[in-house]
Amino acid sequence: MEPVIERFDPAEGIRLYRFGVCAFPGLESKVHLILAPPLSVLVDTGSGFGESDDDLEAGLELIASQFGEASRPHQLTHILVSHGHIDHFGGLSHLRERCTAHVVLHELDLPVVTRYAERLEITAGRLESFLRRAGASQATRKGLLEMYRMTKGLVRGAAVDTVVEGGHGDLGRLHLTHYPGHCPGLMTVRVGDILLTSDLVLPRTSPHQSPEELAPYTGLDHYLASLRRLRREPAPRLALGGHEEPMPEVRARISQIEQLHAQRLAQVVAFVEQERTLNEISFELFGPVQGYHVLLALEEAGAHTEFLLQRGYVDLVNAGALGEGMSAAARYRRSPTRRWSGLPPSPEP
Numbered sequence: 001m002e003p004v005i006e007r008f009d010p011a012e013g014i015r016l017y018r019f020g021v022c023a024f025p026g027l028e029s030k031v032h033l034i035l036a037p038p039l040s041v042l043v044d045t046g047s048g049f050g051e052s053d054d055d056l057e058a059g060l061e062l063i064a065s066q067f068g069e070a071s072r073p074h075q076l077t078h079i080l081v082s083h084g085h086i087d088h089f090g091g092l093s094h095l096r097e098r099c100t101a102h103v104v105l106h107e108l109d110l111p112v113v114t115r116y117a118e119r120l121e122i123t124a125g126r127l128e129s130f131l132r133r134a135g136a137s138q139a140t141r142k143g144l145l146e147m148y149r150m151t152k153g154l155v156r157g158a159a160v161d162t163v164v165e166g167g168h169g170d171l172g173r174l175h176l177t178h179y180p181g182h183c184p185g186l187m188t189v190r191v192g193d194i195l196l197t198s199d200l201v202l203p204r205t206s207p208h209q210s211p212e213e214l215a216p217y218t219g220l221d222h223y224l225a226s227l228r229r230l231r232r233e234p235a236p237r238l239a240l241g242g243h244e245e246p247m248p249e250v251r252a253r254i255s256q257i258e259q260l261h262a263q264r265l266a267q268v269v270a271f272v273e274q275e276r277t278l279n280e281i282s283f284e285l286f287g288p289v290q291g292y293h294v295l296l297a298l299e300e301a302g303a304h305t306e307f308l309l310q311r312g313y314v315d316l317v318n319a320g321a322l323g324e325g326m327s328a329a330a331r332y333r334r335s336p337t338r339r340w341s342g343l344p345p346s347p348e349p
């Protein structure tokens with residue numbers, strides 16, 4: 001299907017184009033092209049799966065033919081990967097064969113993009129023990145790990161030219177800021193009065209969370225800290241996420257996402273009045289789910305439980321039974337001494 005191109009004017013002399021590519025069945029990822037002479041920066045590449053590469057090339061071609069821009073792959077000067085999730089960087093290896101653009105990403109997502117197969121194995125190993133401790137049945141674990149390897153195995157790694165270190169980076173008139181949580185190396189891009197939020201803030205979906213035990217710099221703790229930090233930044237005229245429609249009121253959306261997590265945390269605390277496994281907590285939060293969503297739900301429940309455990313609101317009841325080679329599921333219970341009274345209010349900017 002031919003992509004629909006949206007055009008924005010973030011600042012004098014800068015054009016920003018946006019279109020969707022089909023990353024996976026039922027998931028559209030947004031690709032942004034920023035033309036800030038002399039730079040021509042593509043932000044994200046789709047997944048490389050199915051029609052994604054074709055959609056990407058068709059979108060760049062349409063920007064050239066409809067708007068007369070120098071937007072074809074060989075004319076790009078930079079490809080910026082907003083974060084190391086495959087629906088954003090999976091198209092990189094294909095694109096690299098068609099252009100000489102400089103690839104830029106944050107250092108914390110460097111290994112996942114450049115040493116993809118190795119990372120897959122490391123994460124699969126962690127995932128296996130996470131699922132075991134979560135109390136997922138052996139059949140569920142096997143199914144989920146197969147699905148994980150299959151979905152992620154579709155992607156090839158790709159070389160990267162420049163990494164952004166620490167909290168900030170500049171690319172001409174583009175200002176990059178690191179916001180860990182949803183993914184270790186997620187960066188937003190501010191250009192003029194527009195902010196590309198990637199998957200830090202989305203208008204309809206609450207960005208997926210997984211526990212930090214699966215990957216450092218993820219986890220609800222980092223994510224909520226990132227939201228608070230973003231709220232303190234000057235509000236953009238318009239925010240554009242990595243999926244879904246534009247967000248004119250990004251601060252209001254941040255508040256909604258914070259409220260949703262606050263509700264979930266309260267739900268977990270109430271539910272672990274009695275001893276519960278993560279599998280049970282996940283069911284309480286999300287009900288019955290199927291396929292890959294079982295893993296997503298367990299990760300999300302794991303992120304919330306970990307957040308409460310880190311702060312002593314929830315206790316691990318059977319730590320002694322969880323050592324190496326043991327197959328027990330972790331059981332959690334509300335702390336008898338430390339009472340959860342909600343997230344601290346976000347400071348006004």
Ligand SMILES: [Zn+2]
Nearest residue numbers: 085182183199
């Ligand atoms: Zn993501």
Ligand SMILES: [Zn+2]
Nearest residue numbers: 085087199242
């Ligand atoms: Zn995404």
